[in-house]
Amino acid sequence: MAPSAIALYRTAPDGSPRNVWRTVITDIDRSFDRVRVSLGDPLPLTAELTTVGLASLDRHPGDEIWASIKATEINTYPA
Numbered sequence: 001m002a003p004s005a006i007a008l009y010r011t012a013p014d015g016s017p018r019n020v021w022r023t024v025i026t027d028i029d030r031s032f033d034r035v036r037v038s039l040g041d042p043l044p045l046t047a048e049l050t051t052v053g054l055a056s057l058d059r060h061p062g063d064e065i066w067a068s069i070k071a072t073e074i075n076t077y078p079a
């Protein structure tokens with residue numbers, strides 16, 4: 001899945017995404033055009049947001065966050 005396909009929320013989201021989990025922000029990397037937010041367990045992934053998107057969340061490393069991704073954004077490949 002692309003990092004830009006992962007949506008982040010301050011509270012549990014309503015709506016169509018079925019793949020939703022609570023996690024912790026482990027790092028925020030602002031060295032790109034967009035901000036990369038590293039997530040902890042249970043799925044250590046990286047989400048990619050705009051700087052405005054991150055500012056609206058008002059979250060920092062160590063804070064809990066809700067993440068989601070639509071099933072259509074997940075690609076699997078044979079091992």
